[in-house]
Amino acid sequence: MGRVSRTTLSVAVAIALPVALSGCGMSLFFPVVEESTPYPEDVDAALEPFYSQVLRWDQCGEFLCSTARAPLDWDEPSADEIELALIRQPAQADKVGSLLLNPGGPGVSGYDVVAASIDLAVTETVQDRYDVVGFDPRGVGRSTAVTCMKPKEIDDVLYGVAPGSRGSNGWITGQNELTHSLGQACLRNTGPLLANVDTLSAARDLDLMRAVLGEEQLDYLGFSYGAYLGTIYAGTFPDKVGRLVLDGAIDPSLGESQITLAQAQGVETALRSYLAACMPAATCPFQGTIDDGMAMVRSILDAVSKNPIPSADGRTVGADTLLIAIAAPLYSVDTWPALDTLFTTILAGKPDFALTLVDGYYGRTAEGTYTSNLFEALRAVRCLDYPAQNNVSVMKEQGKALTDAAPYLGPYFAYSDLSCLSWPFQSENVPGPVAAPGAAPILVLGTTNDPSTPYQWAVNVASQLESGVLVTRQGDGHTAFNKGNACVDTTVEQYLIEGVVPPVDVLC
Structure with a gap:
C-alpha cells in the first residue's frame, strides 16, 4: 500500500510529548473529589x-x-x-x-x-x-475518537512508497485510490463522528x-x-x-495551496539556518556554501525518491518520510544536532535514525503500536477544514509554483490536495479573515x-x-x-x- 502524499506539515506540534500516561482518566477507580x-x-x-x-x-x-x-x-x-x-x-x-x-x-x-x-x-x-x-x-x-486502521495498516500508509514517478498520472491515481480506502476505513470504524470533527x-x-x-x-x-x-x-x-x-x-x-506554499518556504528558511550553524563544525555532513548544502539535501531527497532505503522491519525511507524526518528537528534549535545524525546515516544508506525521528513525530512505539490517534485525527480534521480541488492540471501548476518559491524542497510538498480528494466528507468551510x-x-x-x-x-x-x-x-x-x-x-x-x-x- 502506498503512502498518501500530504506533505503539508499540518501536524504543527509545539510540545514534545513522552508516551501517554495510561493511568489517568480512569474515573471508575477514583473517588469524586470535587x-x-x-x-x-x-x-x-x-x-x-x-x-x-x-x-x-x-x-x-x-x-x-x-x-x-x-x-x-x-x-x-x-x-x-x-x-x-x-x-x-x-x-x-x-x-x-x-x-x-x-x-x-x-x-x-x-x-x-x-x-x-x-x-x-x-x-x-x-x-x-x-x-x-x-x-x-x-x-x-481519550475523547470520543476517530478510529481508522490497525497499526500495521497505518504503517503502510505512512511509510510505504507509492508506485510510479512522483506526479505521474499513475502515481496520482494510486494516491487517490489510497485516500479513498483510508477514508472508507475511517468511516466504517468511526461512524457519524467523522463528519463532525471540524x-x-x-x-x-x-x-x-x-x-x-x-x-x-x-x-x-x-x-x-x-x-x-x-x-x-x-x-x-x-x-x-x-x-x-x-x-x-x-x-x-488561506486555502490549502497557500498554506502548503508558505510552509515549504518556512522549512527551507529554517533549514538554511541549520546549515549556517552546522557548516563551521568539522563534524557537519555538509561543506561549501549554504546553497551547496541545500542542493545536497535536494539530491538526497531525489535519490531516496527513486531508490527508497529499506529497513529491517519492512518499512522504507522514501522522500516523503525523509522530509518529515528533516522538518521535525527544525521545530527547535535544541534538536538541530539530530539533523547531523540524520544526514550522516542516510548518506550511509542507514534508515533507522530517520524512522526513529518520524516515529516520534507520529507517536509510533518501537513495538509498532501508536500511542495516539494523531494521524487519523489529523487527516479527518484537515479534510473538513480545507476544501480540496480535483483538477490535476491545477495541482501540477501549483507544483511549479512550489518549486519556484522553494526550489530545494518545494516539489516534495506538492499534490497535498490528493489527501482529501476522495475523503468521505468534503469540506464546506470557506476560508476567510477573522475580525472578532x-x-x-x-x-x-x-x-x-x-x-x-x-x-x-x-x-x-x-x-x-x-x-x-x-x-x-x-x-x-x-x-x-x-x-x-x-x-x-x-x-x-x-x-x-x-x-x-x-x-x-x-x-x-
Whole structure:
C-alpha cells in the first residue's frame, strides 16, 4: 500500500510529548473529589443539558480528571452526544481563573501535555495562578475518537512508497485510490463522528468547556493549530473572549495551496539556518556554501525518491518520510544536532535514525503500536477544514509554483490536495479573515523563523483581528512562549495574570 502524499506539515506540534500516561482518566477507580459549578448561560433549550452539566473531578495521580458531554452534531444537539476528556492542575496561589490549553495538531492530546509535559507548555508563574486545563478535542485520544486502521495498516500508509514517478498520472491515481480506502476505513470504524470533527465544532466544544468550568469568559493558550482553534473561537464567540494567547498563529484566510506554499518556504528558511550553524563544525555532513548544502539535501531527497532505503522491519525511507524526518528537528534549535545524525546515516544508506525521528513525530512505539490517534485525527480534521480541488492540471501548476518559491524542497510538498480528494466528507468551510468585532484584546505570537507556522501568518492574524496585539519573537523554532525568551514570557504572563495589554506591538 502506498503512502498518501500530504506533505503539508499540518501536524504543527509545539510540545514534545513522552508516551501517554495510561493511568489517568480512569474515573471508575477514583473517588469524586470535587465538582465544578457551571456558569449560568442563556442558551437554546436543546443545548441547556450540555451547558448546565456538572463536572465531577476524580483524582488521577497529581491531577484532577473529568469528562464532559457535548453534542455529536452541534446543528442537531439532541440527536447524539460525545465525550470530551479533561485534566486539570489546580492553581498553586490566588486563582485567576481556568486556562484551557491546546498544544497543536490537529490531533495532539492536550490531556497528555498537562499530564506529562505541563512545564514545557506553561511557565511556573502561570501555573501558580491558573487552573491549567488540558483537553482532548473531539476526535482525539481519550475523547470520543476517530478510529481508522490497525497499526500495521497505518504503517503502510505512512511509510510505504507509492508506485510510479512522483506526479505521474499513475502515481496520482494510486494516491487517490489510497485516500479513498483510508477514508472508507475511517468511516466504517468511526461512524457519524467523522463528519463532525471540524474546527468550528471544536470551537463550540471550547465554549461549552468554558461554561461548565464555571467561567464567564474564556482564558486560553493555543499553540499552532491550537492558535487556529482559538482564532475560530474568537470569531464565533467574540463576546466570550477573555484572555486569549494565539502562539504560532495560522491565517484563517488561506486555502490549502497557500498554506502548503508558505510552509515549504518556512522549512527551507529554517533549514538554511541549520546549515549556517552546522557548516563551521568539522563534524557537519555538509561543506561549501549554504546553497551547496541545500542542493545536497535536494539530491538526497531525489535519490531516496527513486531508490527508497529499506529497513529491517519492512518499512522504507522514501522522500516523503525523509522530509518529515528533516522538518521535525527544525521545530527547535535544541534538536538541530539530530539533523547531523540524520544526514550522516542516510548518506550511509542507514534508515533507522530517520524512522526513529518520524516515529516520534507520529507517536509510533518501537513495538509498532501508536500511542495516539494523531494521524487519523489529523487527516479527518484537515479534510473538513480545507476544501480540496480535483483538477490535476491545477495541482501540477501549483507544483511549479512550489518549486519556484522553494526550489530545494518545494516539489516534495506538492499534490497535498490528493489527501482529501476522495475523503468521505468534503469540506464546506470557506476560508476567510477573522475580525472578532467587540472581542477583548487578543495576543498573537509569531516567531520570525518559524518553520511550520510562518511569521507572516501571525502578522496577518493580528491585523485581521480588531483587537489583535502582535508579539514577535526574533529567532528560530516553532512558537514563542516558554521558549527561553524572557521578553515574550513576561509579556504573556502579565497579560494572562494581570490583564496588562501592551500599548503597541511587542518586539522581543
